[in-house]
Amino acid sequence: MTRTAPWMRSTATARVLGAVTLVLALAIIEGLIRAGVINRFIVPLPSQIIAALPRIVAEENVLQRFWQTTQEVLWASLLIAVVGIALGALLYRVRVLRDACESWVGALAAAPIVLAYPLFLVMFGRSATTIVAIGFVAGLAPVILKTVEGLTGTRKVLIDVGRSFRLSSSQQFRKVLLPAALPSIFVGLRLGLIFSMINIVGVEFLINFGGLGQLINDLAERYDLPGTYAAICFVILTSIGFFVAAERLEQWLSPAT
Amino acid sequence: MVRLAIIATVLAVWEAVSASGLVFRDVVPSLLLIARSIAALLTAADFYRNLAVTLGEIGAGLLIGGFSGLAVGIWLGANRFASAAYESLVYYLGPTPKIIFFPVMIMWFGVGAGSKIAMASVSCFFPVAISVAAGMRQIDRVQIRIGRSFRASAWQMIRKIYVPAMRAPIANGVRLGLGVAVIGTLLAETKLSNQGLGYLVIQAYSRFDMPRMYALLIILFALAIAANALIGRLARPRQH
Numbered sequence: 001m002t003r004t005a006p007w008m009r010s011t012a013t014a015r016v017l018g019a020v021t022l023v024l025a026l027a028i029i030e031g032l033i034r035a036g037v038i039n040r041f042i043v044p045l046p047s048q049i050i051a052a053l054p055r056i057v058a059e060e061n062v063l064q065r066f067w068q069t070t071q072e073v074l075w076a077s078l079l080i081a082v083v084g085i086a087l088g089a090l091l092y093r094v095r096v097l098r099d100a101c102e103s104w105v106g107a108l109a110a111a112p113i114v115l116a117y118p119l120f121l122v123m124f125g126r127s128a129t130t131i132v133a134i135g136f137v138a139g140l141a142p143v144i145l146k147t148v149e150g151l152t153g154t155r156k157v158l159i160d161v162g163r164s165f166r167l168s169s170s171q172q173f174r175k176v177l178l179p180a181a182l183p184s185i186f187v188g189l190r191l192g193l194i195f196s197m198i199n200i201v202g203v204e205f206l207i208n209f210g211g212l213g214q215l216i217n218d219l220a221e222r223y224d225l226p227g228t229y230a231a232i233c234f235v236i237l238t239s240i241g242f243f244v245a246a247e248r249l250e251q252w253l254s255p256a257t
Numbered sequence: 258m259v260r261l262a263i264i265a266t267v268l269a270v271w272e273a274v275s276a277s278g279l280v281f282r283d284v285v286p287s288l289l290l291i292a293r294s295i296a297a298l299l300t301a302a303d304f305y306r307n308l309a310v311t312l313g314e315i316g317a318g319l320l321i322g323g324f325s326g327l328a329v330g331i332w333l334g335a336n337r338f339a340s341a342a343y344e345s346l347v348y349y350l351g352p353t354p355k356i357i358f359f360p361v362m363i364m365w366f367g368v369g370a371g372s373k374i375a376m377a378s379v380s381c382f383f384p385v386a387i388s389v390a391a392g393m394r395q396i397d398r399v400q401i402r403i404g405r406s407f408r409a410s411a412w413q414m415i416r417k418i419y420v421p422a423m424r425a426p427i428a429n430g431v432r433l434g435l436g437v438a439v440i441g442t443l444l445a446e447t448k449l450s451n452q453g454l455g456y457l458v459i460q461a462y463s464r465f466d467m468p469r470m471y472a473l474l475i476i477l478f479a480l481a482i483a484a485n486a487l488i489g490r491l492a493r494p495r496q497h
Contacts, residue, residue, distance in 0.1 A: 011341045014338050014339075014340075014341030014342040015341060015342065015345075017342045018341075018342035018343050018345070018346065021342070021343070022346070042364045042365060043364075043365075096259050097259070099259070100259040100260045100263060101263070107482045107485075107486075110436060110481065110482050110485040110486075111478045111481055111482055112436070112439050112440045112443065112477065112478070112481050114440060114444065115440065115443050115444065115447070115455070115458065115474065115477060116474050117447075118447070118458060118459060118461075118462035118470060119462075119470060119471075119474065121462065122283070122284055122462070122465075122467065123284055194352050197354075198352065198353070198354040199354070201354040201356075201357065202354045202356040202357070202444065205354075205356055205357055205359075206356065206444060206447065206448055213354075213357065216357050216360060217360070220360035220363075225364075228360055228361070229361070232357050232358065232360075232361065235353070235354070235357050236350065236353050236357075239352060239353040239354065240349045240350075240353070243349060243352050244349075
């Protein structure tokens, strides 16, 4: 191992350096734009972007748009959880169906489903239903796969205990299989929710309808550069918040099983 | 047999719905029309020209984003301090919807292929970097010590120890990266382009030519799934 200085061993120092690097990078970009090295009609000043954040929050109804996107994500998530877990349980129960379809579901996870958004537009029109439907389809596969994985991974001893108590089929599922599979199901739900959120914001942007995605499109079409960059920053912060919340939720729920 | 039965049932239901008129006929076109559209597409030179454009954009994006992701991933995986300082940035930026960067890419690289290549690069950078950094930390320490005991230079360590030991994480990262690069490029083409498969899809939508749109989507899905399966096979450990 190469020797490292003591200050380089501290995680706190590293994190501070990470934050300082970010601030420094923004300061350098600000300097380069002011010096005319970077065209300010392509990249706005970082100070202008920061100043635009409260402006877009106030003038562009960001909170209302955020709520609209959140509602779409929540509806898609609810559908993903209900349909995904039910289909996963069905595939677990019916072995023939699982053998036939599991690789198809894997292929569905790899397919660029969001590309079918024009098809959804034809079916549901330019509406929130289209956005929710794409979010739902995009996030479904991981939940099905992880539900099957969790249920098939249930320890045999737990199933035998259930049998020794003469549990009925539905009791066995509710009291033994489902609780044992919950950690895996939550992993699937977290992945599904993230896929869903990514696709929902993406489709909002593409079809120019809905919440935060549309905001970026609107501002870009108006050539409001600081506003566009600020809106992108806002969406990044929102998706990071969503990602962290999904991780925390999974950690919080998993030990309870 | 079960698979065949499922496929046959789905096709029969589709055709029945299409013929019944219960659903707007253009939304569920006849299978025959879709098959004809697939055949027409596969025999048209224009399709291959647009396919070449899209593949070129994805390939260039994969090269730029993949190699940058590989370099950053090796750096983060080999250096704990750098990982503690910067990996959270890569980790949390990874799951953001990359299509939102498209207006910025247009301003930076124009409306042509440049912005699509940039979209593909940005999309595939994150999964490759995250996967390689995680893979670096899983390399057997003994191999690293052997390399160091031979006084291997940094470049020799990368070439002889790190990269061979990380075949699977790199292939997995590229597999994930390819998936998002395909999506990033094609979505960008649907939004603003005059060539490429994404452009053909949105053109079919504008003309309300549903059989052609279904045909394009089927071909696109088949290509994406095949590419994913191919790289997935490379990621599997070799049987000795």
